[in-house]
Amino acid sequence: MASPEKNKGAAQNNTGADPDDESPSPSQIFKKLAIxxxxxxxxxxxxxALSRLASASxxxxxxxxxxxxxxxxxxxxxxxxxxxxxxxxxVGKLDIPQNIWDDATALVDEILDLLLDKMKxxxxxxxxxxxxxxxxxGSARDGLKIRTPDEFDVLLEYHIEGxxxxxxxxxxxxxxxxxxxxxxxxxxxxxxETQFSTWIRxxxxxxxxxxxxxxxxxxxxxxxESIVDKCQTEISRIRRQNISFRLTRSMNPPSVNLTIKNxxxxxxxxxxxxxxxxxxxxxxxxxxxxxxxxxxIVQENARGTSGFMPCPRYAVVKWIEESQALAxxxxxxxxxxxxxxxxxxxxxxxxxxxxxxxxxxxxxxxIIKTFMSKERDKSLAGQLPLPISxxxxxxxxxxxTFYCMLFTESVTGVYQALGYFLGFLEISxxxxxxxxxxxxxxxxxxDFPSCAxxxxxxxxxxxxxxxxxxxxxxxKIVMSKLYNMFxxxxxxxxxxxxxxxxxxxxx
Numbered sequence: 001m002a003s004p005e006k007n008k009g010a011a012q013n014n015t016g017a018d019p020d021d022e023s024p025s026p027s028q029i030f031k032k033l034a035i036x037x038x039x040x041x042x043x044x045x046x047x048x049a050l051s052r053l054a055s056a057s058x059x060x061x062x063x064x065x066x067x068x069x070x071x072x073x074x075x076x077x078x079x080x081x082x083x084x085x086x087x088x089x090x091v092g093k094l095d096i097p098q099n100i101w102d103d104a105t106a107l108v109d110e111i112l113d114l115l116l117d118k119m120k121x122x123x124x125x126x127x128x129x130x131x132x133x134x135x136x137x138g139s140a141r142d143g144l145k146i147r148t149p150d151e152f153d154v155l156l157e158y159h160i161e162g163x164x165x166x167x168x169x170x171x172x173x174x175x176x177x178x179x180x181x182x183x184x185x186x187x188x189x190x191x192x193e194t195q196f197s198t199w200i201r202x203x204x205x206x207x208x209x210x211x212x213x214x215x216x217x218x219x220x221x222x223x224x225e226s227i228v229d230k231c232q233t234e235i236s237r238i239r240r241q242n243i244s245f246r247l248t249r250s251m252n253p254p255s256v257n258l259t260i261k262n263x264x265x266x267x268x269x270x271x272x273x274x275x276x277x278x279x280x281x282x283x284x285x286x287x288x289x290x291x292x293x294x295x296x297i298v299q300e301n302a303r304g305t306s307g308f309m310p311c312p313r314y315a316v317v318k319w320i321e322e323s324q325a326l327a328x329x330x331x332x333x334x335x336x337x338x339x340x341x342x343x344x345x346x347x348x349x350x351x352x353x354x355x356x357x358x359x360x361x362x363x364x365x366x367i368i369k370t371f372m373s374k375e376r377d378k379s380l381a382g383q384l385p386l387p388i389s390x391x392x393x394x395x396x397x398x399x400x401t402f403y404c405m406l407f408t409e410s411v412t413g414v415y416q417a418l419g420y421f422l423g424f425l426e427i428s429x430x431x432x433x434x435x436x437x438x439x440x441x442x443x444x445x446x447d448f449p450s451c452a453x454x455x456x457x458x459x460x461x462x463x464x465x466x467x468x469x470x471x472x473x474x475x476k477i478v479m480s481k482l483y484n485m486f487x488x489x490x491x492x493x494x495x496x497x498x499x500x501x502x503x504x505x506x507x
Contacts, residue, residue: 060354061302061347062310065136067105067152068143070096070366073359075413081485090481091370094363096149100283104149105140108289111235111247111260112154118231119156126223127196128161135294137342139369139394142349144362144401146370150284155294155314155342156224162195163187165214167297167315167339178439178455182335183214183295183315208335216317217334220253224293228256252290254316254338260287292316294340302347303447311347311448314340341438344448348402357411364417365401367485368425369394371478386477387470396459400424402437407495407502418486420495422479427500429472434459435506443502456506 072094074082086093112134123129138153139145167181185192185205192205192212199205202222206215232249250257263285294314302311318338352358375389404420411417428434435441438448440456460468 060304060309060350061343062312064346064350065134067101067108067136067140068353069098069101070094070145071143071353071359071362072366073356073363073414075356075360077413078415081414084484085367088481088485090374091367091485092374094146094366094370096145096147101149103283104287105152107260107263108152108287111258112289114235115228115231115258116156118234119227122227122230123158127198128163129223130159130161132157132159134291135342137346138290139398141346142398143353144349144366144369144398146366146373148284150286151288151290153290153292155292155316155340157294157296157314159295162191165295165297165315167337170336178457179339179341179436180318181315181337181339183216183337185212185214187212206335213335214337215335216337217253220293220317221251224256225251228258228291232258254292254318255290256293258289258291260289261285263287292340294342297339300343300448300450302344304347305351312343313450314343316340341436341451344438344451345398345402348405348448352405357408358405360411360414360417361401361404361408361421363414364404364421365397367414367418367482368421369397371482372397386474387467388472388474388478391463391467391471396434397425399434399437399459400428403499403502406437406443407499409492409495412490415485415487416490418482419488419491422482422486423488423491423496424499426475427496427503428460429468429475431500431503431507432460432463432468433503433507435503440506458506 085091116131116134120131123131133156135155135157136153137155138151140149140152145151164186165183166186168184170177170180170182187195189212193200196205202218204215204218204222205212206218207213228249232247235247246260246262248259248261250259263283294316296312297315298313299310300313301308303309315337318336349362353362372389372392375385378385400421403424404417407424408420411420436457436459438444438451440452440454441448442452445452
């Protein structure tokens with residue numbers, strides 16, 4: 001494989017390549033890695049076990065419920081990488097100033113705390129409904145937030161006292177769909193009909209084929225959306241020290257979305273003087289908070305730093321409107337729930353965040369996320385963004401991050417980490433497959449036993465062929481724009497080969 005120095009000039013000359021060019025689909029950088037790869041993975045999962053992360057803190061997974069300042073880790077092997085990255089218009093600086101981060105997270109926490117107190121009072125009006133509190137999640141919880149602290153995600157844990165439920169499989173074109181299910185009520189019919197008569201009358205509990213189920217859509221709209229609406233109006237114009245704002249609500253199942261708008265920050269004379277000296281940016285003017293009601297269905301186990309520890313698995317509503325094309329795939333689309341793996345994601349990310357080599361991979365992820373975010377911004381200026389930027393969801397990139405952590409034995413810095421990240425992404429596009437990391441992944445048997453069972457979910461499975469073709473074509477431009485940001489000459493071919501074999505075995 002040619003060294004980066006020898007190919008640098010050629011790469012620079014190709015930055016204006018036509019995105020519709022029909023040249024061979026794997027880029028030259030990773031083409032050699034795809035030659036002669038067999039069908040089997042060939043490496044035991046134990047090599048990549050979480051137990052390798054011996055330096056990890058005990059504050060992981062279920063024990064950690066705090067926002068994490070974004071990870072930025074460069075090694076001595078990265079030389080002038082950060083300086084070059086800062087000068088690139090398509091990436092720029094990865095830093096989020098600590099004071100801006102602290103102000104945004106403090107404001108979000110205060111609103112969430114105030115909202116929770118009011119929601120608990122409203123929840124008491126529904127038979128047995130108990131709101132247990134928030135569990136922070138998403139990029140602001142994992143240390144992967146980019147650009148500005150303007151979006152935060154939380155699970156709202158709840159349970160219904162006296163109601164015993166369990167998820168049962170749901171069919172997708174007659175085949176059980178991993179990760180989706182219906183919430184079957186196990187109580188005797190007499191108890192349900194007497195103790196939860198109001199829930200039945202409001203069609204939140206419905207009878208289907210001689211069994212009772214929790215109806216996802218009505219639970220979301222009739223209960224949680226209604227509760228948030230009643231509370232949101234009470235706190236929409238409160239004042240916090242020197243900040244005033246307005247709060248609005250929207251809905252996007254499984255989330256209830258709150259938006260903090262019209263954020264006004266009053267400043268004293270000294271603060272104004274310091275801003276003039278240092279030209280430091282203010283925090284975001286709009287902050288979105290996604291609240292996802294989540295019911296714990298089981299406390300499973302995951303490997304921690306000293307043996308196994310509890311790791312919750314949640315059920316969140318994922319109902320589908322009958323008018324949507326996807327609804328035809330399911331018998332009762334309004335009863336659909338998603339079995340959420342966020343507990344595993346946070347646990348894995350917490351363990352990794354305490355390992356320097358994994359932090360290089362997380363930094364690489366933030367670079368790609370920033371690139372894609374800035375590409376999408378072009379549409380605001382009337383320009384066409386690269387198709388890959390509108391296709392690649394943040395969740396896809398998070399799964400690539402997990403696979404890079406799983407399949408790489410050593411990473412010397414962000415140069416190499418970014419090379420792996422782009423290589424794994426291209427392999428996924430070529431194979432038209434990106435298995436969801438925590439569903440049916442047999443390589444996790446030693447660390448997350450429950451994740452090794454069940455079927456796998458291809459995150460690209462429902463993506464149209466044209467969308468994938470356009471994403472692959474525009475990937476070449478991504479490579480040309482970031483060429484001097486990574487070093488493909490030091491990649492271990494076995495890591496890319498094992499990842500591609502894993503994908504092929506998952507199809």
